[in-house]
Amino acid sequence: MSTNSIGRETRLELYRLQLELRYCEKRAYDLFLQNLVKGTSHLSLGQEAIAAGFGVAMRPDDWTFCTYRGHAHTLARGASMTGVLGELMGRECGLLGGKGGSMHLTDVAKGAMGSYAIIGAHLPVAAGAAWSAQYRGTEQVAVCFFGDGTANIGAFHEALNFAVVWKLPVIFVCENNLYMEYTPIGSVTAVEHPAADRASAYGLEKVVVDGNDADEVYLTAVKYMNRARKGGGPALIEAMTYRHSGHSRADPAKYRPEGELEQWLQRDPVNRYRGRLAQLGVAEATLKDLESDALRKVDEATAAARASSPPSLDGIEKNVWADGGAAWRN
Amino acid sequence: MAELTYRDAVAAGIAQEMARDERVVFLGEDVAAAGGVFKATVGLLEKFGPRRVRDCPISEQAIIGAAMGAAMTGLRPIAEIMFSDFLAVCWDMVANEIAKTRYMTNGQIALPLVIRTANGAGSRFGAQHSQAVENWAMAVPGLKVVAPATPADVKGLIAAAVRDPDPVIVFEQKSLYSMKGEVPDGEHVDQLGRAKVRRQGKDCTVVALALMVHRALEAAEVLEKEHGISCTVVDVRSLVPLDTQTILSEVSKTGRLVTVEENPRLCGWGAEIASIVADECFWDLDGPIMRIATPHVPLPSADQLEDNTIPSVERIVREIRERID
Numbered sequence: 046m047s048t049n050s051i052g053r054e055t056r057l058e059l060y061r062l063q064l065e066l067r068y069c070e071k072r073a074y075d076l077f078l079q080n081l082v083k084g085t086s087h088l089s090l091g092q093e094a095i096a097a098g099f100g101v102a103m104r105p106d107d108w109t110f111c112t113y114r115g116h117a118h119t120l121a122r123g124a125s126m127t128g129v130l131g132e133l134m135g136r137e138c139g140l141l142g143g144k145g146g147s148m149h150l151t152d153v154a155k156g157a158m159g160s161y162a163i164i165g166a167h168l169p170v171a172a173g174a175a176w177s178a179q180y181r182g183t184e185q186v187a188v189c190f191f192g193d194g195t196a197n198i199g200a201f202h203e204a205l206n207f208a209v210v211w212k213l214p215v216i217f218v219c220e221n222n223l224y225m226e227y228t229p230i231g232s233v234t235a236v237e238h239p240a241a242d243r244a245s246a247y248g249l250e251k252v253v254v255d256g257n258d259a260d261e262v263y264l265t266a267v268k269y270m271n272r273a274r275k276g277g278g279p280a281l282i283e284a285m286t287y288r289h290s291g292h293s294r295a296d297p298a299k300y301r302p303e304g305e306l307e308q309w310l311q312r313d314p315v316n317r318y319r320g321r322l323a324q325l326g327v328a329e330a331t332l333k334d335l336e337s338d339a340l341r342k343v344d345e346a347t348a349a350a351r352a353s354s355p356p357s358l359d360g361i362e363k364n365v366w367a368d369g370g371a372a373w374r375n
Numbered sequence: 376m377a378e379l380t381y382r383d384a385v386a387a388g389i390a391q392e393m394a395r396d397e398r399v400v401f402l403g404e405d406v407a408a409a410g411g412v413f414k415a416t417v418g419l420l421e422k423f424g425p426r427r428v429r430d431c432p433i434s435e436q437a438i439i440g441a442a443m444g445a446a447m448t449g450l451r452p453i454a455e456i457m458f459s460d461f462l463a464v465c466w467d468m469v470a471n472e473i474a475k476t477r478y479m480t481n482g483q484i485a486l487p488l489v490i491r492t493a494n495g496a497g498s499r500f501g502a503q504h505s506q507a508v509e510n511w512a513m514a515v516p517g518l519k520v521v522a523p524a525t526p527a528d529v530k531g532l533i534a535a536a537v538r539d540p541d542p543v544i545v546f547e548q549k550s551l552y553s554m555k556g557e558v559p560d561g562e563h564v565d566q567l568g569r570a571k572v573r574r575q576g577k578d579c580t581v582v583a584l585a586l587m588v589h590r591a592l593e594a595a596e597v598l599e600k601e602h603g604i605s606c607t608v609v610d611v612r613s614l615v616p617l618d619t620q621t622i623l624s625e626v627s628k629t630g631r632l633v634t635v636e637e638n639p640r641l642c643g644w645g646a647e648i649a650s651i652v653a654d655e656c657f658w659d660l661d662g663p664i665m666r667i668a669t670p671h672v673p674l675p676s677a678d679q680l681e682d683n684t685i686p687s688v689e690r691i692v693r694e695i696r697e698r699i700d
Contacts, residue, residue, distance in 0.1 A: 108448070142481040151480040158447065159476065159484065163467050169437045170472065173444020173452075180400065180426070180450060187444070200467075203434035207441065210432065364482040365517055367540035373516075374617040374651075375568060 048260035053327075055101060057335065059259045060322055062097040063315050064339035066117040069126055072343050073116060073133055073147075077294050081351070082133045086147045089117035091257075091289035094314035095220050096121040098262025099188055102270060108158045110171040110189040113148035114220075115160030118190055124152035126346035127353075136353035143356035144364070158187075165191070165200030168217060172208045175215035175279070184274040187215045188266075194225030196239035205247045205281065214273035216266070217281045220256060222288040227300055241283035249281050256284030257314040260321070287312075377560060382552040384526035385415040385491070388533030389453060391562060393423050396451060399537055402429045402438060403455025403491075412457055413493055413552050435465035439490065443473050446488040451537060458504045459494035459546060462511065473542045474517030489536045490544045494522065495586055495637050496685045497550030502673035505681070507637035509584065510644050512544045513614045519567055520614040522546040524588040526556040528612060531565025539567060548585040548637075568616035572625060576605035579631040579699055582622055582648060584611045587635040587686060594691035602692075604699050606633075614644050622648060623656050630661035633695055637685050640668035667694050 051059075070090050076082040089096065092114075100121025103109070111118035120129055124140060132139030133147050140152055148162040158174060161167035171189035178185035195201050196219060208215050219240030223230055236242035241251045254265050262284060269280035287309035291298035298306075319332060365371040379387060393399045401419060403411075407430040410417030420428045431438050435456060442454040456462055462469060469490065476484045495507040512520045519541055523529040529547060536543035573588060574595055583591040588610045595606040607625050611618070626632045632652050634645030649664045667686045675681055 110444075141479060141483070144481045145479040149479045151483050153480070153483040159480065161472065163471050166436075166440065166467055166472050169434075169440020169468070170444040170447075172437065173441035173446075174448045175444070176441055177445040177448040177450045180445075200436045200440065203432075203437035204440065206432060207434055207437040211429075360481070365478050367477070367485055367487075369482065371516070373615050374619045 048264060051260055051263065055263070056260070056322060056325070057327070058101050059097050059263060060318050061335050061339065062100055062121060063093045063259060063318060064336055065126070065342060066093040066096055066120055067315050068339050068343040069120060069129070070116060072347055073130065074290070076130070076134065076347070082147070083135060084146050085293045085295065086133065087114040087293050088290050089114055091309065091313065092220055092222060092286045093117055094259040094318070095190070095218065095256045095262050095284045095286060098259045099218065099266045102263050102266035103156070103188065104185070106156060106183070106185050107270070108156050108171070108174050108185065108187045110158050110167040110174070110187060111160050112167070112191055113160055113162040114192065115150050116147070119150040119152060119157045119160065122152065122155040122157040124150070124155050124157050126342060127349040128152065130346050131350035131353050134350050135355060136350055137356045138350060138353035142360055144360060165195050165198035167191070168200055168204035169207065171215050172204050172213050175208065175213035176211060178214055185214070186270045186273045188218060189215060190218045190220060192225070193219060193221040193223070193230040193239045195219070196243060197234060205243070208279040209247045209249065212276065212278040215279045216269050216273060217279065219281070219283045220286055221283050222286050224288060224292065226292045227296060238283050240281055244281045249279070252280065252282045254282060254284050256286035257312050257317065259314060259318055376557040378555050379526045379558045380552065381526045381529055381547070381554045381556070382413060382415040384530040384558050385533065385547060386417055386419060387558065388530035389416065389419060390422060391530070392534055392537040393419070393427060398449065398451045399453065400427050400429070400445065400450055401453045402431050402442065404431055404433055404438070404457055406430060406455050411455070413549060415547070415552060416455070435461055436468055439465040439468035439473070442488045442490070443468065443486060446486045447484050451487050453489045453491060453537060456490060456492040459492040459508045460503050460506050462492060462508060469518070470515045474515045478517060485540055486542045487540045488542050489533070490542070491533070492544065492546060493549040494546040495548045495550065496674055496681055497586065499676050499678060499681055501676035505674045507669065509546050509614060510638040510642060513644055514642070517542070518615060519543040520546070521567060521612060522548065522585040522614065523612060524551065524585050524610050526554065527558045527563070528565060530558055531563045532567070532612070534564040535567050538564065543567065546585065550586050568613045568618055570612055570618035570621040571610045572607060572621065573610050574606065574608040576607045576629065578605045578629055579633060579695060580607045580609060580625045580629045581633045581635060582609045582611055582645070583635040584614070584644065585637065587637050590686060590688050590691060591635045593688045594695065597688065597692050598695060602696055604695065606695070619651055623652065626652050627656050627659040630659055631699065632660070633665045633667060635686050635691055636666065636668040638669060639671045640666065641671045643668050662698065665694065665698055667691055
């Protein structure tokens with residue numbers, strides 16, 4: 046894919062965003078080690094180019110639906126980093142006031158319509174949002190990110206068929222990081238490409254992209270989102286990538302064959318992108334500035350989140366219902 | 376007042392809301408061109424067109440998931456699940472996604488949607504198309520649950536459900552679809568969370584839901600005429616929110632509580648009501664609380680078996696007589 050059409054500003058934005066996602070995820074891991082983040086957490090280290098490529102391509106009023114591995118996708122829509130880290134740390138300043146945690150990050154004002162922690166559930170939900178956009182004629186697009194393991198659950202197939210039959214403006218993006226939790230995806234899947242090889246079953250084009258190349262992801266996103274906006278219907282994109290860490294914080298990923306991680310680190314999306322920018326003539330000082338700015342942002346967000354109080358206990362019985370309460374009887 | 380069947384009142388309720396609010400859309404399997412397998416949505420496609428009344432594939436997760444996605448982005452969908460037993464196919468969507476999302480997002484996401492479904496026995500369809508499962512839904516925080524017993528109530532409660540800002544499941548009892556009853560003319564909107572006293576008596580308060588309301592009323596007539604036992608019958612109508620004030624007040628007046636439930640006994644809705652009554656008006660009781668429910672079995676299909684599994688008029692009469700005499 047020729048990426049020459051991408052302008053300098055867009056490229057710097059893609060790099061900035063990837064840096065922020067990378068540094069913030071690393072910070073989330075460090076905070077775990079300090080026991081400041083509880084529960085579980087699923088990091089996107091190594092997969093940042095996908096969130097960044099789409100994040101930059103999307104219109105502010107487009108919608109993102111993602112999984113429990115959703116920190117990067119939520120941040121990529123412009124959600125507050127303090128809000129994200131605060132939520133991971135169970136603080137008042139968290140995006141969800143401490144009621145959702147790492148796996149449910151949501152920022153509706155930014156179009157981040159939720160992180161869904163039951164595999165496959167959000168594909169039909171994204172299709173429903175796309176239906177709403179189609180019904181109201183707003184030309185909004187719903188983008189739905191999920192892992193390779195999702196392509197083997199029923200909701201994936203229901204949503205694909207439904208979205209095609211109704212010609213909905215929804216883009217399904219499979220982030221194929223080669224592992225379904227702890228198990229190599231190839232050992233549990235009938236086809237080589239868990240998502241893309243199923244596309245033809247729904248009358249869709251087979252689209253496989255290099256998910257570690259932010260430019261390629263960005264151009265693919267622009268192409269299929271534009272088509273969807275104009276009534277061209279859904280797309281299913283499989284982005285090949287690799288998870289640098291284990292499935293969740295409990296997983297040291299010892300099941301990976303020797304040398305595999307090292308091989309993928311050679312194709313690290315952030316380093317690769319830096320190299321490309323340098324090759325294109327972006328000054329070293331500019332790159333360094335972007336890097337120190339991103340790190341500062343993460344430091345500031347960390348400090349703000351750490352300074353925030355634990356959520357008030359009043360919240361336990363709030364917001365079950367639209368009236369703000371939890372009453373089930375009179 | 377016009378006389379309508381329960382099934383026509385369903386269509387009338389949906390039509391009333393679709394005519395009022397362009398954001399109301401309707402989707403389900405066989406609901407548009409076919410007018411529903413129970414013919415409860417006949418005429419909606421002709422009236423509102425294929426953009427708003429949509430046939431879906433047999434994909435319950437997609438149907439409920441799509442309703443959820445549409446609701447969170449500004450529409451007010453009504454989704455039909457053909458038989459309430461099929462809620463199990465999309466229970467993740469109902470119980471994990473729709474019910475929990477407002478809470479988990481601390482109020483960021485609103486889900487004003489309605490799930491309508493045909494519930495309960497009486498059609499000899501066997502265990503996978505006949506179970507009364509209202510207690511499944513009642514047990515999930517974040518879902519409102521109603522089960523109307525009359526044509527007027529089904530129209531009014533569907534309208535109230537559509538206008539409610541939270542997700543509501545409407546359990547329509549499939550044996551009631553052919554029942555006729557008076558429905559108020561013009562716009563009719565009921566209220567969630569309100570029980571109705573259907574009959575006033577002095578010896579015993581019978582609390583029932585949906586089809587069981589009619590059986591309780593019939594049993595009350597027999598008990599009065601043949602045995603001199605006078606029963607109040609309360610139609611619960613809404614399990615969540617639950618109108619405990621009406622129930623407590625009616626139990627206090629008679630000193631007796633009998634629940635008549637079509638759901639299987641274990642953790643049926645009557646257990647919660649019994650617990651509330653025992654806690655809050657124990658000293659007004661003149662005897663033990665009694666629950667008349669379907670035994671804890673999947674439902675059999677043959678006429679005789681089905682009739683003798685869910686509470687019958689005869690069983691209600693017998694059990695109340697045995698306790699109160």
